[in-house]
Amino acid sequence: MFSREEIETIEAAIQREETPRSVSIAAMRFIQKQRGYVSDQSLADLAPMLGMSVSGLESVATFYSLIFRKPVGRHVILVCDSVSCWILGRERPLDHLRRRLGVDLGQTTADDLFTLLAIPCLGACDRAPAMLIDETLYGPLTPESIDEILSSYRELDR
Ligand code: FES
Numbered sequence: 001m002f003s004r005e006e007i008e009t010i011e012a013a014i015q016r017e018e019t020p021r022s023v024s025i026a027a028m029r030f031i032q033k034q035r036g037y038v039s040d041q042s043l044a045d046l047a048p049m050l051g052m053s054v055s056g057l058e059s060v061a062t063f064y065s066l067i068f069r070k071p072v073g074r075h076v077i078l079v080c081d082s083v084s085c086w087i088l089g090r091e092r093p094l095d096h097l098r099r100r101l102g103v104d105l106g107q108t109t110a111d112d113l114f115t116l117l118a119i120p121c122l123g124a125c126d127r128a129p130a131m132l133i134d135e136t137l138y139g140p141l142t143p144e145s146i147d148e149i150l151s152s153y154r155e156l157d158r
Contacts, residue, residue: 002045006034010049024050024060028067037068065119072115073108075153077101078132082121090129093141097131100150113157114150 017023061067108115130139
């Protein structure tokens with residue numbers, strides 16, 4: 001069940017956006033910002049507001065990799081999984097990330113601080129191998145730069 005504020009924001013997006021798909025993405029991103037992820041219940045509550053079926057909305061959420069359908073950590077690390085990053089050595093920094101965080105792709109650290117996910121091209125091939133943490137882009141990545149980046153987030157969250 002959405003709060004009054006959430007309903008008002010979603011209704012404002014419906015007025016503003018041009019297509020059902022763009023409204024659905026904006027609405028799910030808003031819900032995610034409020035609640036951390038888009039649960040099955042949120043999807044079921046949102047679909048009738050947008051005049052969509054739950055399965056139609058689910059397919060948009062599945063296609064759009066920045067919509068999280070399960071709980072995630074406080075910071076989401078999106079590691080590019082596309083060709084430029086592969087060619088420029090994505091595996092080495094990714095292995096380092098896995099070791100430092102103690103998780104594999106698709107998992108969240110035990111302290112709930114980071115979730116590690118793969119994503120198609122970030123549009124930053126000139127900075128390959130690249131990753132995005134929340135809304136900040138990093139690259140070209142090295143094991144050393146990853147240590148610095150993770151430390152800065154751990155400092156922030158103390
Ligand atoms: S291929 Fe990694 S940012 Fe484009």
